[in-house]
Amino acid sequence: MRRQLELVVNGEARRLELEDQRSLLSVLRDDLGLYGAKYGCGEGHCGACTVLVDGVPRRSCTTQVGTVAGKEITTVEGLEHDGKLHPVQQAFLEEEAFQCGYCTCGMIMGACGLLRRNPRPTAAQIRTFLDGHLCRCGTYQRIVAAVQRASRLLQGAQP
């Protein structure tokens, strides 16, 4: 059904008239011009489209936009503040935790969700939490190292 929806994306309230069954991913990309979340499988299996909804990682490809009206949606574009990268973004750069980068924004958002819930995850906990995120380039070891580095950065410790 087409209706007026208020979406709160990266702290900004946006009122849009939309089919409420459309995917959140298509609205973010096609209506709001936020291209960080990627279309991978379109079926909830790869994690490339992950964003935070009220701080919790969600697959935006399988999330109907009508179900997240009024909730806090955060995409990778909303992480940096005052031109300064978020510690998780910084850690991914410092660990060079990507090759083609297609999975990276989803990985970063997944990592943000994990660190919010568990600020000091072990390598095993990171692997388990990010299990549904696929990286075709196989940079998993570096991704785990980046999440560990981000954990230290967020606690103000030396990386």
Ligand code: FES
């Ligand atoms: S595109 Fe959403 S999980 Fe793969």
Ligand code: FES
């Ligand atoms: S860096 Fe290429 S898919 Fe992960």
